[in-house]
Amino acid sequence: MSDLIRKLELDLRLIGMIAALAVIWVGFDVLTGGGFLTPRNLWNLSVQSASIAVMATGMVLVIVTRNIDLSVGSMLGFIGMIVGVTQAQILPQLWGFEHPATWIVAVVVGLVTGTAIGALQGFVVAYLNVSSFIVTLGGLLIWRGAAWWVTTGQTVAPLDRRFLPIGGGIEGAIGGSASWGLGIAAVLVAIAVQITIRRRRIGFGFTVRPVWAEAFIAALIALAILGATWVVNAYPLPVGVVRRMQAAAGAPEDAPLPFIAHGYAIPVLIAIGIGIAMTFLADRTRFGRYVFALGGNPEAAELSGINTRRVLMMVFALMGLLAGVSASIATARLQSATNATGTLDELYTIAAAVIGGTSLAGGTGTIYGAMLGAVVMQSLQSGMVLLGVDAPLQNIVVGIVLVAAVWLDTVYRRHVK
Known part of the structure; x- marks a missing residue:
C-alpha cells in the first residue's frame, strides 16, 4: 500500500480527510435513515459551504505567515450590511429600483470595503508591530458593532433580484445541460x-509517475467531477x-410537468473558481512563494530581500x-442583510483551514485542503x-473537532520529523 501511494504521489493528509468525510457522510446517513446522502441535502450542503470555503482559502495564507484573523465573521456581517444598504437604499435614490447596474456596484463596493478593512488591519500588524491576535480580536468587536450602527440593527430587505442568484436558490443554479457541459469541459481541462505538467517535468528531467498511475489519477478526477455533476442534476x-x-x-394547466434539474449552484462555482485562482496564486506566483517563505522563516525571508x-x-x-x-454570497443566500450574519x-x-x-x-x-x-x-x-x-451542542462538537485536528497535526509533524 505504501509503495502504491508513493507511485501515485498522493497526499496522505488528503486521503485522510476524504476518508474522514466519507465516514461522516455515511454515519449521518445511517443515523438519519438515509436523509443525508440525498441530492437535495448534498446540493444544499455545497451551497452552505461556499461562503466559508472562500474565506478559508484566504485564512490559509494568513495562518501560513504565523498570524491569525479573528475578525472575518464580523467583517462579513459589516460588509454584507454595506452591500445591502448600497443596493436597497443608496443606489435606488440615484437611478431607481431594479437598475441593471445596481447589484454590480453593490458587490464592487463590498469588495472594496473588505479590501480596505483587511489592508488597515494588515498595516497595524505589519508596520505598527501589534499582534494579529489583538488586532483582529479588536476587529471582531469593532466591525460587529459597526454592522449594527449602519442601520441601528434593522434588517435590510428586499435586495435587488439580480443580486440574489449569487447566493444560490432556485434562480441561483445554471441548470442541467449547462452543468453537464461544464463538467465535461472541466474533465478535459x-x-x-x-x-x-507531466511533459514539463520530463522536460526538466524530474521523475514522473508511471503511465498507469497518471491514468488512474485522471480516472479519479473524472469520476469525482462527473459524479458531482450527476448529483446536482438529480x-x-x-x-x-x-x-x-x-x-x-x-x-x-394539465400538461405533464417535466423534470428540470437545478445543476451547479452559482456560489459553488464562485468558490471553486476562487479556489483555483488562490491555488495558482499560492503555488505558481512570486507572491505565493514570498508568503510561504515568510511563514517558514521570517528572518531568512527578510534577509533574502523580501519586503x-x-x-x-x-x-x-x-x-x-x-x-x-x-x-455577497451569504447576504444573497439570506436574501437580506442582517446584523447577525457571519456570527461564529x-x-x-x-x-476549516486547520482541519x-x-x-x-x-x-x-x-488551499484545496x-x-x-x-x-x-x-x-x-x-x-x-x-x-x-441543539445549537449549543453543535458548538461543543465543532470545538472538539478543532482541538482534535490541531492535536492530530502535532502528532503528524512529530511522526514526519
Whole structure:
C-alpha cells in the first residue's frame, strides 16, 4: 500500500480527510435513515459551504505567515450590511429600483470595503508591530458593532433580484445541460493540465509517475467531477416552480410537468473558481512563494530581500477581499442583510483551514485542503441539524473537532520529523 501511494504521489493528509468525510457522510446517513446522502441535502450542503470555503482559502495564507484573523465573521456581517444598504437604499435614490447596474456596484463596493478593512488591519500588524491576535480580536468587536450602527440593527430587505442568484436558490443554479457541459469541459481541462505538467517535468528531467498511475489519477478526477455533476442534476426544481414556468411558456394547466434539474449552484462555482485562482496564486506566483517563505522563516525571508511587511499587509488585504466575496454570497443566500450574519464564521473558517492541514506554526498549508475542511465542518453542522441537535451542542462538537485536528497535526509533524 505504501509503495502504491508513493507511485501515485498522493497526499496522505488528503486521503485522510476524504476518508474522514466519507465516514461522516455515511454515519449521518445511517443515523438519519438515509436523509443525508440525498441530492437535495448534498446540493444544499455545497451551497452552505461556499461562503466559508472562500474565506478559508484566504485564512490559509494568513495562518501560513504565523498570524491569525479573528475578525472575518464580523467583517462579513459589516460588509454584507454595506452591500445591502448600497443596493436597497443608496443606489435606488440615484437611478431607481431594479437598475441593471445596481447589484454590480453593490458587490464592487463590498469588495472594496473588505479590501480596505483587511489592508488597515494588515498595516497595524505589519508596520505598527501589534499582534494579529489583538488586532483582529479588536476587529471582531469593532466591525460587529459597526454592522449594527449602519442601520441601528434593522434588517435590510428586499435586495435587488439580480443580486440574489449569487447566493444560490432556485434562480441561483445554471441548470442541467449547462452543468453537464461544464463538467465535461472541466474533465478535459483537468486531463490537459495533467498532461502538460507531466511533459514539463520530463522536460526538466524530474521523475514522473508511471503511465498507469497518471491514468488512474485522471480516472479519479473524472469520476469525482462527473459524479458531482450527476448529483446536482438529480435534484429537481420544486413542482410549484416548474408549474409556473410551464404557465409562463403557455402550456396547458394539465400538461405533464417535466423534470428540470437545478445543476451547479452559482456560489459553488464562485468558490471553486476562487479556489483555483488562490491555488495558482499560492503555488505558481512570486507572491505565493514570498508568503510561504515568510511563514517558514521570517528572518531568512527578510534577509533574502523580501519586503515582509508589505507581503503581510497584502495577505490581510486579500483576506478582506475574500471576506467581501463571502459577504455577497451569504447576504444573497439570506436574501437580506442582517446584523447577525457571519456570527461564529471566524470559528468555522479557522477550523476549516486547520482541519485542511494548515499548521498554526506557519509555513505549511494547502488551499484545496482548507476548502475540503470547510465541507467537513459544514457536513458536521448539517448532519447535526438533521438529527435535531441543539445549537449549543453543535458548538461543543465543532470545538472538539478543532482541538482534535490541531492535536492530530502535532502528532503528524512529530511522526514526519
